[in-house]
Amino acid sequence: MELADDPDAELALGGIETLAAPKKAEPWMRPVELLAAALLAAMMAIVLANVVFRYVLHSPLVWGDEAASLSFIWMAMLGAAIAVDRHEHLRLTIALPLFPPRMQDVLDVFGRVAVAVLLLRLLPEAVSYAYEESFITSPALGLPMSVRAAALPAGIGLMTLLMVLSVIRTRDWRAIAGSVAVIAALVAALWLARPALAGLGNWNLPIFLGLIVAGLLVIGVPIAFCFALGTLAYLTFASHSPVFVMMGRMDEGMSSLILLSVPVFVLLGCILDETGMGRAIVNFLASLLGHVKAGMSYVLLGSMFLVSGISGSKVSDMATVAPALFPEMRRRGHSPAEMTALLATGAAMADTVPPSIVLIVLGSAAGVSIAGLFTAGFVIAMVLLVVLAVLARWKARGEDMAGVRRAGLGVIGRTALVAAPALALPFMIRGMVGGGVATATEVSAIAVVYAFLIGAVLYGGIPARRIVPMLVETVAMSGAILLILGCASAMSWALTQSGFARDLTAVMAGLPGGPAIFLTASVLLFLLLGCVLEGLPAIVLLAPIMFPLARTLGINDIHYSMVIVTAMNIGLMAPPIGIGFYIACKIAGISPDAVMGRIWPYLVALLVGLAVIAAVPAISTAFI
Structure with missing residues (x-):
């Protein structure tokens, strides 16, 4: 989304920070951007081919939906990584001005460290999910479903690397060390409190899916990662469900064929x-x-x-x-x-x-x-x-x-x-x-x-020079939206279960x-x-x-x-x-x-x- 008066201006708001001009995007991410843009173009071509073959030639492409879904999930996960690189994930910033400037910097570092910890924890689960999907074969293309599911570890891996680099490049070593110590202490305390938490039953919901998510939103953690952190904490400390289940819920929440239109x-x-x-x-x-x-x-x-x-x-x-x-x-x-x-x-x-x-x-x-x-x-x-x-x-x-x-x-x-x-x-x-x-x-x-x-x-x-940037902007925006949907789907599943x-x-x-x-x-x-x-x-x-x-x-x-x-x-x-x-x-x-x-x-x-x-x-x- 661009401001009409200044197409390169960042849309950083008193209430929300949303799509912005790239902030020191990593040069090595350029091939990822081009790949994601190509996947979007391929998905468009497949959908249009489906239309022609179904309505004009009356001979539907039996593999069309599978191929479009494959392109879509890869585009979504790479787009989410590009949005991390460009600092374009949606986050609330309405409460941040209430804190002193130094505290704002500390909270920013804490939020980055928390997201990095989340991604590091989810990465092995995403790899396991892709491996489990290798035992299933897609009906039309005959490909192992791991070809599609590998988009999750690829995207989460890229986001992990980008977020760790983002933390390091703040060079605020005191805030980084303090954030790591606070998170480690919280994890240890919650782990020791698991028996007591188990006795609380559904009172854990306002703690993990209410207070934790709300607190993270207040300090400016991107919305998608707030949902994922709250769900991860709930599953780890207050539930008997494995964290692995988050991958399936995220995949389902992001990859419905209806969402291809987004x-x-x-x-x-x-x-x-x-x-x-x-x-x-x-x-x-x-x-x-x-x-x-x-x-x-x-x-x-x-x-x-x-x-x-x-x-x-x-x-x-x-x-x-x-x-x-x-x-x-x-x-x-x-x-x-x-x-x-x-x-x-x-x-x-x-x-x-x-x-x-x-x-x-x-x-x-x-x-x-x-x-x-x-x-x-x-x-x-x-x-x-x-x-x-x-x-x-x-x-x-x-x-x-x-x-x-x-x-x-x-x-x-x-x-x-x-x-x-x-x-x-x-x-x-x-x-x-x-x-x-x-x-x-x-x-x-x-x-x-x-x-x-x-x-x-x-x-x-x-202009020809605007076509590729426009595709990349679309991919980044869509990736940010779809990651919210995936993480919200996992959180909704936790609420239901x-x-x-x-x-x-x-x-x-x-x-x-x-x-x-x-x-x-x-x-x-x-x-x-x-x-x-x-x-x-x-x-x-x-x-x-x-x-x-x-x-x-x-x-x-x-x-x-x-x-x-x-x-x-x-x-x-x-x-x-x-x-x-x-x-x-x-x-x-x-x-x-x-x-x-x-x-x-x-x-x-x-x-x-x-x-x-x-x-x-x-x-x-x-x-x-």
Whole structure:
């Protein structure tokens, strides 16, 4: 993800540190980057070949899915290593400024040492997992499954080496020695306390999967490694399950065929940024609506709605729309704080518009139809768009429109002509998936080819020198996302095996009020999780637990999905914790303090929309 004003600027935020320009990337990692980019390209080619052979030649490639899965898991693990090399793994940083500068440095070293210890512990388990898989042969390609599973030790080995080098290069020997001593003391104390911990039963869950994970998040350890450290500690000190089981859970969590669309849609977002297709949509809407009261607010919301349907990424959406609209909005007297508040809540509104990566992951984790989620997501986003537009119009009742002219029909026609190919893309994605023409993965590959060709012909194309870096950026971003999913899957499995899911089921079943109370509790839970965690880990952690509960109460899967995703997105943008809020402020170049007071009316409007969505299931299910 790049900032529109400075493509090389690091996106380091008050709430989250996410994708950034490389920080002293290791020169010897260049072949790994090229290999990972080649694997992404190969995966794309295989998916496209599957489409051609299945729908055009009516002769499906029986080995296609296996080959794509093989490329995918290797790309994901190498991408996770590249993200370590580039310091691009997602981590919370909201609490770090509360510590003195020296303490921040010490905590940073401690976090690196803890991750290095984690990886060193998991590496032999990953090797054993790959060896065990050698006794299984893939049905179509006839290859030992160890060829695929070897991606785990390869990726973990690379991450281990990079993290150890990262620790050494801090040259803060006192902090390194102190961190090693503290970790060794904690391990020894927990090992000696194993008999006592065994007697605590499920009270170990808040200790290991609550306090430890939360503490690591607070000190800035990347989210994926927080989940893995908490799970490793729980399995080692409070469970009889072997650590080996983590490898299988991580593999399963990262390599579902549905998730193949994640890197492809990430690549689609990069193409959108590079070609300027999103800007063409913004220019068209501005020519159409810019002359009416609240017109630029409508343009901002409409642009977020349509651009989100192309990129699937909130950060990409905001980084595309903000620089195109904010200068004109400032000229018309809009407050920068007000614009940023609308930008943030518009991103929350648009996250259900296909191709939403959150919806794809949710479909994979909960076993819900992607086509159904995509269809319902459009409708839900429209409901939220309406409530935000109504509020924006009320706020603009005193807007000075002097000097604002209606665009001529010629201007509207020209901008519409330029934007038409880009405008067709989100509807093509929704129509093909919702109509059952192709899977989300296949549609994502088709959309990339369409965007690349249209971008090359009509929007200036992508410079050749940017293609490989764009592929590498996609791989690193996807690797970081998929590692979170893998580690969250392992943690979710630990929660389930502990009996937590059974106990939670009993508690929720005993609540008075039936489905209404369950939905209310779910909204509150995902509002809170949205504040603390980015959406993907929250979904993977709780979807396997919450969806069976919802089904037992007769709540439709699609309806429940829309309710929790909307709640999570609202929480993501809610200050003072919501990490998406800080992303919006960073992209807009404004202090969070200035925006904090302005965003609450928009959040209240979204909550009103959420209440309507939760109360009327037909809004989510009428068109599926």
